[in-house]
Ligand code: ADP
């Protein structure tokens with residue numbers, strides 16, 4: 001049903017090519033996340049799929065149909081934005097029903113769809129309220145409800161949670177993941193936040209300057225990043241990169257070690273260092289360790305509370321089977 005295929009799609013604004021030729025297949029029912037730094041072309045790519053921008057060349061297929069020339073309304077997709085733009089003078093019920101009313105759908109069918117969407121989104125008790133009487137999370141759910149009632153072949157989300165505070169974001173992340181499980185509809189979700197990507201996606205597409213750097217499941221990207229860019233982008237805190245003699249010992253131009261893959265000890269280990277900064281979160285502890293011999297600072301993450309502090313001398317030992325190796329071009333060896 002909701003399979004989406006991009007063939008050699010490009011997009012230029014004036015003389016500036018924002019998307020060089022790009023191929024991508026999104027299978028029916030997948031939860032695909034486009035992730036990458038600000039300005040890398042995520043929104044542009046989503047808007048090309050939605051039909052809100054015209055491709056400069058190439059073609060787009062949606063649900064088995066050639067869709068490159070179709071108007072947004074003909075593509076049977078539903079888009080949810082960061083700013084949810086609800087009508088303040090209308091009830092939740094009317095806001096959700098709005099696209100169906102515009103499509104002149106039969107009243108009984110509108111009621112059925114609105115009530116079903118409200119049930120899925122836990123909005124049943126709020127149908128008669130106005131947006132101003134709702135929390136930020138509830139308003140975002142109303143915006144999603146307005147998309148659900150259209151029964152689209154795919155949902156497109158552009159950073160829908162960026163305006164919400166941290167706690168609410170975590171809650172909504174779960175809700176959207178559950179919504180995907182219930183509806184099994186194709187979803188494409190754009191974010192610059194790799195944690196959102198890792199927690200929600202069945203498939204992550206990492207973009208840099210309009211180019212796909214890697215496509216894979218969250219754990220594929222975490223375990224086997226194709227290059228230094230993906231290695232540094234996926235995972236928090238960021239992977240440590242070391243060049244020079246230590247990398248040469250591993251027959252690489254550069255080696256990458258994730259902070260959670262380094263053991264720390266007061267007495268023994270392969271790399272000596274001094275703690276610059278220690279961050280004690282209770283659940284885990286982060287150390288930023290100045291390693292003079294390597295001429296770099298390494299970040300280390302340890303489970304639970306570990307009682308080293310600034311100024312302490314420590315010894316670090318990377319888990320040797322979890323070291324990533326890269327060549328001069330930054331490609332994985
Ligand atoms: P992202 O969503 O990843 O932050 P965008 O897709 O919004 O990135 O933008 C990608 C690039 O395209 C940016 O350099 C941006 O300035 C440029 N761009 C986006 N829309 C337009 C436009 N309408 N006209 C000119 N340049 C644009």
Ligand code: MG
Pocket residue numbers: 042043044
């Ligand atoms: Mg954007």
